[in-house]
Amino acid sequence: MIKRLVFSTVFLTLSLSAQDLTITARVTFDKADGRKVNAGQAVVWLSPQDSHSNVAPPTSVQSPRLVQHNKTFEPHVLVVPAGSLVAFPNRDPFFHNVFSLFDGKRFDLGLYEAGSSRDVRFNKPGISYIFCNIHPEMSAVVISLDTPYYAIASPEGELVVPHVPPGKYTLHLWYEGALPEILRALSREVIVSEANTTLGVLHLPQAPLSAAHKNLYGRDYDPPVPASPTYARP
Structure with a gap:
């Protein structure tokens, strides 16, 4: 009886896993002004429309981090499950904020020195634009999701979303500099089935050139002062 129960459980698990599908797509940008656009900055995710469906919990990212190194954030785009604690280690030989x-x-992590790290919990779904209050050239994006079905495009624009159960979903897209109304217009309903495992080619309008962002206090950045302890560590 126990062997039969174990076999039935394994068979059911394998059957459910076999239903999961791999969804593919490709992102291209309309080059209205001839600028070269990095398709690797595009993110796609699928939100189940059936609130009663058995949706797997968001896949945990192993110790998600946005590393500060050479006055950049690495990676530039980070996708995490909502509720994730993200570390912000400082690998530069000077302060960051x-x-x-x-x-x-x-949030505002304040000044912290080389070799130290601070954490932020992204406790709800949303898109967070990250900056440094000392170095205006630094920027990153953290996208926190309540669905495990997402993909970040490769530099060539290829997208692969694994382990998606058949069903009805809302397709969402994000890419650098896109206006909210453009992103809302690109959202649409999709049906995932064994006969429909591709989203096709997603043609995205090129985002406008972004203006320089302000500092933490809503003002223009001061010119860098290398001798300042907030800029470089002695």
């Missing part, structure tokens, strides 16, 4: 004042998560 990481902050975000936008819709996804608002």
